[in-house]
Amino acid sequence: MQLVDTAAIVTGAASGLGAATASALAAQGATVVGLDLPASLETAPSVEGVTYVPTDVTDPEQVAAAVATAAENPEGVPLRTVVNCAGIGPSARILSRKGPHDLGLYAKIIQVNLIGTFNVLTLAAERIAQTPELEHGARGVVINTASIAAFDGQVGQAAYSSSKGGVVGLTLPAARDLAQYGIRVNVIAPGIVETPMLATVSEEFRAGLAAGVPFPQRLARPDEYAQLALAIIDHDYLNGEVIRMDGALRMAPR
Template sequence: MLIKGQVALVTGAASGLGAATARHLAEQGAKVGVLDYDHERAKTVAAEIDGFAVQVDVSDEAAVDGAIGAVAEHFGQAARIAVSCAGVGSAARIVGREGKTSGDVFERTLRVNLFGTYYVMSHAAKRMMELEPLADDERGVIVNTSSVAYQDGQLGQSAYAASKGAVASMCLPAAREFARFGIRVVAIAPGLFHTPMMEGLPKEVTDEITANIPFPHRLGAPSEYALLADQIITNPFLNGTTIRLDGAVRLPPR
């Protein structure tokens, strides 16, 4: 699918991977809905790219439906491109000190990372189905964000790994379900990227983290995630798979 002239929506678009993707899609000529829980930062990104900012909690299905509808109303057409980057990275042991369990962390992580992705995918696809097909009978593309943690989950990442593993696992059945409507679904599993979460770490910690990345021997750039999202959107034969974007890293146990 050609990006130019299409309506796109990106969640988690106020910072990190989402902001980079929103900017990149706008540079390619898309009309971008900038969706994020942090409305002020979303408005800042939207102002840079002539986009449309919408505040949304992706764990709230009604809010997701309303936000996606607002993007369609603003641009006069439903989005053909949906990229889910919203997520949380809370870490906790299953059973921590003094026998404290972490069910609250598990539930919150899945509600944002998994349920949020599912809600965005389902409500975006519902609207894509009603659009006229383009060349190759394509109506839309959905890009979801998994993580290398779905295969390499570290100690304390059970909730995060479970949420991202589920995002990866639902990619193929979703692609199969939406195939007859001309809607593709692909997931990206990023490795260690230079995001706001990483920016807050001391240099020695960052150096220790990057020591495990074979090549390039550095953190990934959000623009590299955006470039892969671009390639997924524009390559019509990419469908139903999860692509690791990680510099060949394999995370150690801790």
């Protein structure tokens, strides 16, 4: 699917994977609407072709309004692409010296990472389904973001792994549900990516993380996620797939 003269939505667009993806889509000719929380958008990069809309992905009304902004853009181009990058990753053990895992924290991580993804996918798919058909009945593609933690969850990642495992489990039924509308659904499961979250740790710690990656023995870059997203968009026969982007890394328990 070509991106020129189409519109796209990217969540978590203010930084990291989302910012890199929004920029890459715009560079390919898409009209991009970037969604993120208001506080995050204060430091979002200024990119030609990217318009930011303050949005909480867990709020159906806010998401519906943002989707309408993308679908009813001034250029009059059809909404065809969604890339869900919004997510959070606090860690906590099921049992620790502080007691049992806080249920509110668990629910919040599920709400943002899984329910937020589903919310955006569902409301955007409704608008994509109304666009004119392309070749073979195609209309668009949704790319969600999981994590290798969906498969190799570490100590303290019970909530995060649950949420990302849910995103993986959503993939095939979503692809099957939306097949009649010509909408593909795929997932990228990144390994350790050098995002702003990692910028808070020491260089020594980052080097230790990179040393555990078989090859290439380094951390992944957000632009590599964006590159993979572009490849999925372009490849019309990729559907219902979960693609690991991790340098063959399999996470140890700790």
